[in-house]
Amino acid sequence: MLPPKDFIKKIRPFSFLSDSEIDSLLRDLEVEAFEEGERILKKGEKSDYIHLVFSGRVGIYDNGELIDQISKGEIFGLSEIYEKEARAEEDTICYLIKRKSFEELMKKNRKFSEFFKSFEERKFRKVADISREETFTERLFLARVKELISKKPVVCYPHTSIKDAAIKMEMNGVGSIVVVSGDMKPVGILTSKDLRTFIIHGKTPEEKVSAYMSSPAITIDADAPVFEAHLELLKRGINHLVVTRNGKVEGVITANDVLMLFEPTTSLVVLYRKLKKSKNIEEMRSAFNSLRISIANLVLRGMHFYDLSALLTDIYDYVVKKVIEIVLDEMKREYGKPPDFVWVHMGSSARKEQVIATDQDNAIIHSGDGELMLELGKRVCKALDFIGIPECHGDYMASNPRWNMDIEKWKKTFREWFMNLTSENVRYLSVFLDLRPIHGDEKLYRELVEEIKQSYTSQSLRFLAHDATVFEPPLGLFGLRRLKEVDIKMQGIYPIVNGVRVLALENGFIEITNTKERLEKLGEIELIDKDLLNSLKEGYEFLQDLRLKNQARSLLEGKESMNIVKFSEIDKIDALVLKETFKIISRFQKFLKGHYGIERGL
Amino acid sequence: MNIRNAKFISVDLETTGLNQKRDEIIAIGAVPILGTRIMAGDSYYRLVKPNKFRLESIRIHGLDPKELEKAPTFSEIADEVFRLIEDKIIVGYTVEMDYNFLKRAFKKEGYKLENQRVDVIDLERAICYILGERPISVISLEKLAEKYRIKTPYRHNALADAFITAQVFQVQLLRAIKYGIKTVDKLFELIKRGEIDRQFGSHIF
Numbered sequence: 138m139l140p141p142k143d144f145i146k147k148i149r150p151f152s153f154l155s156d157s158e159i160d161s162l163l164r165d166l167e168v169e170a171f172e173e174g175e176r177i178l179k180k181g182e183k184s185d186y187i188h189l190v191f192s193g194r195v196g197i198y199d200n201g202e203l204i205d206q207i208s209k210g211e212i213f214g215l216s217e218i219y220e221k222e223a224r225a226e227e228d229t230i231c232y233l234i235k236r237k238s239f240e241e242l243m244k245k246n247r248k249f250s251e252f253f254k255s256f257e258e259r260k261f262r263k264v265a266d267i268s269r270e271e272t273f274t275e276r277l278f279l280a281r282v283k284e285l286i287s288k289k290p291v292v293c294y295p296h297t298s299i300k301d302a303a304i305k306m307e308m309n310g311v312g313s314i315v316v317v318s319g320d321m322k323p324v325g326i327l328t329s330k331d332l333r334t335f336i337i338h339g340k341t342p343e344e345k346v347s348a349y350m351s352s353p354a355i356t357i358d359a360d361a362p363v364f365e366a367h368l369e370l371l372k373r374g375i376n377h378l379v380v381t382r383n384g385k386v387e388g389v390i391t392a393n394d395v396l397m398l399f400e401p402t403t404s405l406v407v408l409y410r411k412l413k414k415s416k417n418i419e420e421m422r423s424a425f426n427s428l429r430i431s432i433a434n435l436v437l438r439g440m441h442f443y444d445l446s447a448l449l450t451d452i453y454d455y456v457v458k459k460v461i462e463i464v465l466d467e468m469k470r471e472y473g474k475p476p477d478f479v480w481v482h483m484g485s486s487a488r489k490e491q492v493i494a495t496d497q498d499n500a501i502i503h504s505g506d507g508e509l510m511l512e513l514g515k516r517v518c519k520a521l522d523f524i525g526i527p528e529c530h531g532d533y534m535a536s537n538p539r540w541n542m543d544i545e546k547w548k549k550t551f552r553e554w555f556m557n558l559t560s561e562n563v564r565y566l567s568v569f570l571d572l573r574p575i576h577g578d579e580k581l582y583r584e585l586v587e588e589i590k591q592s593y594t595s596q597s598l599r600f601l602a603h604d605a606t607v608f609e610p611p612l613g614l615f616g617l618r619r620l621k622e623v624d625i626k627m628q629g630i631y632p633i634v635n636g637v638r639v640l641a642l643e644n645g646f647i648e649i650t651n652t653k654e655r656l657e658k659l660g661e662i663e664l665i666d667k668d669l670l671n672s673l674k675e676g677y678e679f680l681q682d683l684r685l686k687n688q689a690r691s692l693l694e695g696k697e698s699m700n701i702v703k704f705s706e707i708d709k710i711d712a713l714v715l716k717e718t719f720k721i722i723s724r725f726q727k728f729l730k731g732h733y734g735i736e737r738g739l
Numbered sequence: 740m741n742i743r744n745a746k747f748i749s750v751d752l753e754t755t756g757l758n759q760k761r762d763e764i765i766a767i768g769a770v771p772i773l774g775t776r777i778m779a780g781d782s783y784y785r786l787v788k789p790n791k792f793r794l795e796s797i798r799i800h801g802l803d804p805k806e807l808e809k810a811p812t813f814s815e816i817a818d819e820v821f822r823l824i825e826d827k828i829i830v831g832y833t834v835e836m837d838y839n840f841l842k843r844a845f846k847k848e849g850y851k852l853e854n855q856r857v858d859v860i861d862l863e864r865a866i867c868y869i870l871g872e873r874p875i876s877v878i879s880l881e882k883l884a885e886k887y888r889i890k891t892p893y894r895h896n897a898l899a900d901a902f903i904t905a906q907v908f909q910v911q912l913l914r915a916i917k918y919g920i921k922t923v924d925k926l927f928e929l930i931k932r933g934e935i936d937r938q939f940g941s942h943i944f
Contacts, residue, residue, distance in 0.1 A: 139782060228914075230906070235780075
């Protein structure tokens with residue numbers, strides 16, 4: 138066997154190929170060395186080979202401008218007639234694969250060909266899906282029992298009376314209570330089923346728990362994998378497992394907890410219903426938290442950003458509305474009827490692009506008593522924080538008097554921002570230009586949007602566009618590798634969101650807040666090249682997917698969520714798509730610079 | 740002749756031992772190189788059935804004695820091997836050893852082997868000399884592959900080693916070309932100079 142086989146076999150998508158299929162590629166393999174500066178493919182050249190870089194680095198040039206860098210394990214020259222120019226940036230060795238053998242394989246191996254086709258057509262979501270399947274099941278089997286524990290253990294002693302045990306269960310809202318010895322070692326478990334037995338056969342509520350508990354308690358170690366718990370439950374036909382660490386009770390998991398992990402979609406329905414049934418802030422908090430975890434599971438199982446953000450928006454909106462109603466009820470009792478107001482969201486929540494770790498971005502536009510409104514803002518924000526939507530670091534919240542104003546002051550503020558383009562004001566604009574009414578009188582919101590549309594200036598457009606072009610994404614995998622890590626939010630998502638927003642403002646539809654919808658609207662007015670628009674849409678979703686996956690992993694592992702992606706930690710395919718996406722962003726930034734005349738800065 | 744048009748072939752043999760008079764070839768791996776392009780698709784690999792078996796040696800190579808039993812003898816493949824390499828410059832790691840084995844074997848079959856040879860060790864020394872680099876202390880194939888960043892995990896056999904040798908040679912050629920050595924004659928001159936310098940003035944390294 139030739140050594141190239143070992144090299145090629147590890148590279149996706151060649152890893153989808155069978156041994157004999159790789160052999161067929163190697164049957165007429167050639168290996169060529171190129172000197173630094175040597176031209177490998179020229180524009181318009183017809184080549185019989187697909188180039189796979191073995192070592193060195195290749196620059197891809199479009200009209201003399203470097204647009205991509207190809208390094209070890211990457212392919213170029215897929216299209217028969219080369220549209221760009223490829224040059225060796227340093228001494229480079231390429232494996233030359235005969236186009237004919239390659240195309241034959243494309244016909245034979247569906248996965249292999251889908252990979253390339255999806256990539257060419259920029260169907261990034263599909264590219265990622267093709268190679269993903271395995272990892273979700275892996276993740277499922279890696280989950281540990283302790284991750285399922287949602288409450289501190291509820292325990293009693295063997296000599297506790299049945300009545301006291303039942304009261305404790307009721308107060309903690311649990312279906313079972315662990316019976317322990319003095320040192321927290323489990324001796325049995327009393328479940329609702331045992332309580333039924335007591336009702337049928339028992340004499341007095343003062344009888345001891347030990348007479349009715351199931352003993353011994355079936356236990357499982359906190360670090361055991363979840364599927365082991367699953368097996369145990371099935372094998373014994375029971376509903377509760379006592380989780381222990383060093384022999385001591387750590388919690389209880391139920392068959393439902395386990396099934397939820399395996400079936401996050403059903404759990405979502407259950408939890409959503411639970412959320413809607415919540416009567417107070419405490420109940421909402423518990424439901425909301427479980428919801429977030431089951432959503433994180435869905436993400437790791439391949440749910441995509443657009444579907445998920447729609448779902449999250451529904452959930453978050455519901456929580457916010459409900460909390461406002463609860464607080465309003467309280468306040469009505471204390472202060473009487475409040476003035477007209479509208480509760481608005483800014484940022485990602487306004488754009489309906491929430492991810493799991495989105496914090497609060499809210500404001501109040503009102504038409505009356507500022508003090509009362511501020512009290513409303515404070516109470517709602519505090520309650521939301523308690524439920525699990527954390528307060529905003531930048532203090533963009535209705536609890537801050539700066540963002541809790543009457544309509545006339547809001548209008549004045551926007552006029553001021555548009556006129557006086559300090560970097561601070563440009564930042565405010567990029568936050569508050571995404572505005573979505575959540576609860577209350579939408580008339581006030583519409584009034585403000587009208588004002589925005591009247592008062593923006595062309596200079597403000599240029600400043601906002603400039604803001605979208607300052608962070609230039611790294612070029613090529615080489616650029617990515619050298620950076621080691623990327624901030625997907627700053628270098629990927631912001632340029633797109635900010636650029637699209639300014640275009641929406643200029644073209645009179647700032648009230649459409651969702652980036653995808655804005656892009657679609659832009660498609661209707663044919664301002665931007667169709668291919669670029671479509672690529673932006675795909676690239677944007679990919680970046681959000683990547684960020685989401687990162688967040689989901691952090692949430693499930695109990696770590697703080699980050700927007701930084703370490704290049705060494707992401708999937709090879711993701712790295713490839715990330716690279717393509719950055720190319721698209723580059724193109725978009727170039728468009729913005731041209732469109733707003735900011736090629737050489739402001 | 741311009742190096743870019745020259746025909747090379749990287750050859751590696753496996754033998755039952757190091758004694759050219761007594762030991763025999765049991766595998767041949769060969770990878771043609773056209774200029775700087777390795778024609779990996781045209782690689783050649785054959786097991787060769789030896790006339791007298793030395794089992795302990797076979798064990799070292801990890802070759803299956805049963806496979807060897809089924810393989811053709813050198814006499815059966817002499818013609819195709821000769822035609823494969825006759826018009827090419829033989830490239831190898833410690834190439835003289837393999838060349839002498841081949842020459843002897845061919846002679847028995849009535850062929851006269853007369854090829855130019857390039858040893859990647861000599862070429863490495865020469866290139867280091869002209870580029871003012873300090874050569875790696877022990878020039879093993881592994882170390883060379885490492886130096887030129889072409890090291891990949893692989894199973895050692897005659898073909899794999901011939902291929903790695905070809906890759907080392909390829910990078911060496913590229914470096915020589917960049918230095919201004921464009922013809923085969925110049926290349927041999929360079930190697931010779933490297934040898935002379937080594938004999939008479941090794942202190943300069």
